[in-house]
Amino acid sequence: MNLVRAELERLAARRFVQLMLALLVAAFAVTAMTTLVGSHRPSSTEVADAQRAAAEERQSLEAAYQQCLAAARGTLPPEEADDFPDDCSALDWAQRDRLPVATDHLQGVFNFAAQARPLLYLLILFLVLFGFLVGASYIGADLSTGGVVNLLIWRPRRLAVLGAKLGTLLGALTVVSVLASTAYGGTFWLIGQTAGMPGATGGDFWPWLWLTWARGVALVLFAATAGFAIAILGRRTAAALGAVMAYTVVWELGLRVVVEVVGIPRGEDWMLSTYLDAWLTGEARLADATVCQDLSSGYCDGTYQLGWGLGLAVLLALVGGLTVAAFAVFRRRDLI
Numbered sequence: 001m002n003l004v005r006a007e008l009e010r011l012a013a014r015r016f017v018q019l020m021l022a023l024l025v026a027a028f029a030v031t032a033m034t035t036l037v038g039s040h041r042p043s044s045t046e047v048a049d050a051q052r053a054a055a056e057e058r059q060s061l062e063a064a065y066q067q068c069l070a071a072a073r074g075t076l077p078p079e080e081a082d083d084f085p086d087d088c089s090a091l092d093w094a095q096r097d098r099l100p101v102a103t104d105h106l107q108g109v110f111n112f113a114a115q116a117r118p119l120l121y122l123l124i125l126f127l128v129l130f131g132f133l134v135g136a137s138y139i140g141a142d143l144s145t146g147g148v149v150n151l152l153i154w155r156p157r158r159l160a161v162l163g164a165k166l167g168t169l170l171g172a173l174t175v176v177s178v179l180a181s182t183a184y185g186g187t188f189w190l191i192g193q194t195a196g197m198p199g200a201t202g203g204d205f206w207p208w209l210w211l212t213w214a215r216g217v218a219l220v221l222f223a224a225t226a227g228f229a230i231a232i233l234g235r236r237t238a239a240a241l242g243a244v245m246a247y248t249v250v251w252e253l254g255l256r257v258v259v260e261v262v263g264i265p266r267g268e269d270w271m272l273s274t275y276l277d278a279w280l281t282g283e284a285r286l287a288d289a290t291v292c293q294d295l296s297s298g299y300c301d302g303t304y305q306l307g308w309g310l311g312l313a314v315l316l317a318l319v320g321g322l323t324v325a326a327f328a329v330f331r332r333r334d335l336i
Contacts, residue, residue: 003160003161003164004164004167004168007164007165007168008168008171008172011138011168011169011172012172014137014138014141016133016134016137016141017134017137017138020130020133020134021176024126024127024130024180027126028126028180028183028184028187031119031122032184032187032188032191035110035115035188035191036110036191036195038108038110039108039109039110039191039195039196040108040109040195040196041109041195041196041197042106042109042197046106046109047102047106049105050102050103050104050105050106051102053102053105054100054101054102054104054105057100057104057105058099058100061091061099061100064091065088065091067084068084068085068088068091069088071083071084072084072088101200103197103199103200106197109196109197110188110191110192110195110196110197111192111196111197111198111199112188112189112191112192112193112196112197112198112199112201113192113198113199113200113201113205114199115188116188116205116209117212119184119188120185120209120212120213120216121216121280123180123181123184123185123216124213124216124219124220124280127173127176127177127180127181127216127217127220128216128219128220128223129223130173130176130220131173131177131220131221131223131224131227132223132224132226132227132240132244133227133241134169134173134224134227135169135173135223135224135225135226135227135228135231135240136227136228136230136231136237136239136240136241137231137237138165138169138228139165139228139231139232140231140234140235140236140237140238140239140240141237142165143231143232143235143236144235144236144237148161158330158331159327159330159331162232162326162327162330163327165228166225166228166323169224169228170221170224170225173220173221173224174217174221177217177220178217181213181217211282212280212281212282215279215280215282215308216280218279219276219279219280219315222315222319225319225322225323226240226318226319226322227240228323228326229319229322229323229325229326230243230322230326232326232329232330233322233325233326233329247272251271251272252271252272252273255267255270255271256271263289263290264290265288265290266286266288266290266304267288268284268286268288269306272314272318274286274306274311275306275310275311275314275315276311276315277311278306278307278308278310278311279308279311279312279315280311281308282307282308283305283306283307283308284305284306284311285303285304285305286303286304286305286306287302287303287304288302288303288304289302290302
């Protein structure tokens with residue numbers, strides 16, 4: 001317990017951590033102020049116009065569905081029927097997750113329910129970046145300055161010390177994520193109540209929000225652990241930053257270009273970002289252009305899905321492998 005308390009004090013005292021916390025608060029404040037300034041309570045005229053536009057959009061969706069049914073029955077000209085899939089259920093407006101509503105057509109009005117998804121993803125992005133940088137710098141600075149050696153003189157058990165550092169880091173990040181999410185979400189909820197519209201928050205809105213938030217917090221811990229492990233393997237904080245930049249440029253950007261030029265089937269399956277998307281959103285919806293290359297006419301749906309289970313498995317394998325390698329190297333490495 002004394003070791004954990006000492007590590008927590010060391011983590012809180014680091015200037016880089018304090019700077020990152022300040023930047024995190026500043027980013028949240030700028031986002032909230034921008035939203036507040038750009039929103040207003042809609043007038044009755046604005047609401048009426050928006051309701052009319054939503055009704056017209058619903059009628060357009062119904063017309064497209066009826067045309068698809070007509071194409072399936074063979075009552076449409078062939079050149080028009082080719083624009084519709086064989087299965088019209090995808091165009092059935094009654095089976096959509098949500099129908100067009102008036103709030104979709106209000107300009108300059110913050111809608112909490114409609115904006116909750118992008119705002120939550122922005123929060124998770126901030127926290128993932130924060131977790132990775134803090135995780136990498138926390139151990140990287142100690143390795144480069146000799147702080148770990150001094151700590152091992154007091155507690156000469158390498159794996160216990162490293163485990164305490166990692167556990168303290170993940171515990172502190174969990175607390176920061178919960179507090180930041182509460183302040184962030186509460187702020188935008190209040191903006192929706194006072195300077196905008198709360199929107200439709202019924203049905204599965206809150207269950208989806210909590211589930212996505214929980215996945216996001218897990219992703220923050222994955223990122224922090226990965227940064228921690230890479231910094232140990234490279235003995236520097238810069239090693240973690242360099243590894244991420246190299247992967248992004250060489251693999252996510254470079255290989256993506258090669259995949260598109262060569263036409264490799266399901267090239268997105270080779271990208272880590274695909275599995276991050278699958279885990280965070282619950283299902284990654286991807287497109288494989290090679291499926292439709294041999295078709296000269298007709299409708300072709302080259303899309304496919306990857307579920308959250310596969311995304312979690314890939315993340316666990318990657319982060320787990322890095323962590324095991326880091327602990328193994330730390331156990332045998334000369335730290336001086």
